[in-house]
Amino acid sequence: MIDGAMLIGAELRQAEARFGSVDPSTGAALTPDFSSAGADAVADAASLAAAAFPAYSSTDPESRAAFLERIAEGILAIGDDLIVRAMAESGLPRARLEGERGRTVGQLRMFAGVVRQGDFFDATIDPALPDRAPLPRPDLRRVNLAVGPVAVFGASNFPLAFSVAGGDTASALAAGCPVIVKGHPAHPGTGELVARAIRTAVDASGLPAGVFSYLPGETNELGGALVSDPRIKAVGFTGSRGGGLALMRIAASRAEPIPVYAEMSSINPVILFPAALEARGDALADAYIGSLTMGAGQFCTNPGLVLGIDSPALDAFVARAGAALGACRSTTMLTPGIHAAYEKGVDALATHDAVRTVARGQKGDGENQAIGALFETDGRSFIADAALGHEVFGSSSVVVRCQDLQELTAVVAALEGQLTATLLLDPADEADAKALIPVLADRVGRILANGWPTGVEVSPAMVHGGPFPATSDGRTTSVGTLAIYRFLRPVCFQNLPASLLPDAISDANPWGVARRIDGKREGSPR
Template sequence: MTLTGELFIASKRVKRDGGGFRAVQASTGQEIEPAFSVATTDDVETAVAAAEAAFPVYSQMPREKRAEFLEAIADEIDALGDALTERAHAESGLPAARLNGERGRTSGQMRLFARELRLGEYLRARIDHAIPDRQPAPKPDLRLRLVPLGPVTVFGASNFPLAFSVGGGDTASALAAGCPVVVKGHSAHPGTAELVAGAITRAAEKTGMPKGVFSLINGPGNSVGAALVTDPRIKAVGFTGSRGGGTQLMKLAANRPVPIPVYAEMSSVNPVFLLPAALEARAEALGAGFVASLTMGAGQFCTNPGLVLGIEGPALDRFVTAATDAMAGAPSQVMLTPGIHKAYTSGVARWASAPALSQVGQGQEAAGPTCGQAALFTMTGKDFLADPSHAEEVFGAASLLVRCADVNEMAAVIGLLEGQLTATLHLDDGDLDLARQLLPRLERLAGRILANGWPTGVEVTDAQVHGGPFPSTSDGRSTSVGALAIDRFLRPVAYQDLPAALLPVELRDGDAGIPRRVDGKPTL
């Protein structure tokens, strides 16, 4: 499948003159063809204007029509097959098996939201009939549903070139909500982005969508992204990336004359708590399982277990021995970009130079210029309480074990942690009372709480939450994965005493075919 390096603006391919920019092969650091166009200020204007023009049409389309569009996107992405995997592998260094799974997840998300549209539950439809003879004042007729915000900007993510990028969860949920999407492609994988953008464009044409429903614009640096976020016609932003990048977008959005929400997934070390009975019973298995989770995908997951807490003693020593042994056999792995590799090695060096930290585990030596070598450090709970900054994320296969003196010290450490995507408890029956004490603290700390598992791996289901208190995400009330992700791009509107002919079909009397609450009672 031939790549052209073109932009996609309102369903039209656009080629810009000039040198453009090229992707870099992750394993070698060498540039690969072709050159990709850099969007101009006029391109941003055209894309956003088209999205704004498409919004009144697309947002009012029947739910079934939008569902067919999402399913067509899924079919087109699936049809890309090995060509998509091969290009994504070259640009990201991720193995083919991982990328094939991510491709399935990407199309699966589109189908999930197509199902959500057909169910109609996401509309939160409510009807409160009038009571004209109520005393001392009549009660009006009130009806409520959620409506789409408007055009949305989505930023492609470096660590998930498919599932969190051009056709990823942010795009899927925004399109499902009824919002046209303008994607700012990530400069690390522009070829992958072009392939997926082509799939979305073909699906839009086949299902009769308005031309401005989707655009992809590219450009290294921050100017294109800033222009999108500050454009008054953009009504929300989806972002997965660094804490610095996310907070900068939040500032831009907050400083607009009319501020808008930025749903940014940013920084998380995903603490793992090794409770005493579980640690005593299976320290060796826990050590091996921890390293497998830590080193998966070179540690480049949002939910990587970057912090482990256990209570000092022989059982924790056994865990460290098992983890150290497992890590010694872990091969180095290609990291996503030279920049990410540089940041990882810098973070590991920072830990290595900290007097309070000791390195106890190391993976095999780097096999290439962009390969990351796994690392495990330890420190005491007392030292952590004196300086909790050591818990800052090192993005990659590096983790910090905090050896707590007792349960009280572990609880004190929890109190100093920032917001997280996940928190994991490894426990046995003998740990239930302690876990019960910790659970309210963990509910305040994280968006997802696991028992006897590892946080890497995020199922796309109705009950999933991939979000958490700041800085794991910019808005801990939201999730970027699962059916509830659609809520980010909707807002409530109430209709008071409107004639039946003007009401949305989902709010008219009679059988609407969706779940609703009528006069305070759930009904189908």
């Protein structure tokens, strides 16, 4: 059931201001229309979140984990209605959305496991040394606590996995933070279905209603009011560079500045090393175009930049990739706005003096089509014009022809921060690649070899982050178990009576949390 309501804690409330949504594949309006949340709704949701914080942040791990699992079950219980609505609102195909639902549910369950396991507390105990000279050491115990209510801005390109119950929400709830989601206007019905599932899970778990609120809307004022609210203590965002920078500015100018975790823009350089290019250029070209056009190229890890060294093998690669792209039929983009931005970005490249259009794809059926675009430029031109390194969200990519490895290294060194870098290499290329690793590692969050960056595993070792402007905070990741640490802060307790210590650092250790004692992990010789 979708009726366009805001969810302010347990309350379903309709706003007077409304907005509509469209099926991007047809341009047709969808029903119903939706509440466009305003500042009053933000204030009410923030007030409820602040009231819920003490109780929610002190839930025991088992209760909190069970809550996350109930959300996962609730999302599955929506059944096919969720998939059908998400297809209509996003233009994404069924298989992709079913897979994304699995990822979303898996992510919630993974964080349930993280919460039960308890390492996120980073429980650390320095026992008292009463006889130490010249001064005794007090009993010191450190534990990670939740930062407070968190605002989450859903992304358009993952209407399930990076939206209402996506990675930011799951990790913030796992940390013990109430969450207020600013619903993305591109998929308001999908968002409302998921928000209602979370609301039901809050209620079934006996938690205070303010643990979760959902504010659909399409105005900048809504986002601004949310990030400005003094009760909000951190922000998770996935979206455009402009949007992320605006939220960063608002957060930095608050009376109490707060962290914004914004995942913004990346062109994900792919480096073709000579031996690999020589040995398997055709296969690499085909795989490149497959990665570029998948999902209309609407991935933050889309391969938007390929670096190679001038050679006949590179000529053949470009020709093969161009032919492959030329045969690709376009698919529907997420929104008319994203499509318009894509067209604008492609036009800017196509009309750039230093850029050659290698190929365009075929137009498929329907509106808002991402017709693939492959361009070529040279290393010197790329370094000379920073605009050539700006993200064009969609299936557009630029091959940069470098004179030699030195120029290729200079191109890498000139890059802004990126989510990923990809090395396509054979054993004979490893020595060259080794010299490049430190330069790349300084600019990206993930380096991968002989694969494609589109495909982000949700696991402990994943980093979906990177130096600015890939994200606002290169010390973090928005995917994987490490994401929970964005919403925690350490607090030290010195000489506290046993009755006043948090459970995670009490002697009784009722949750069986692993601790570091006197600098050594329990059970470790170090």
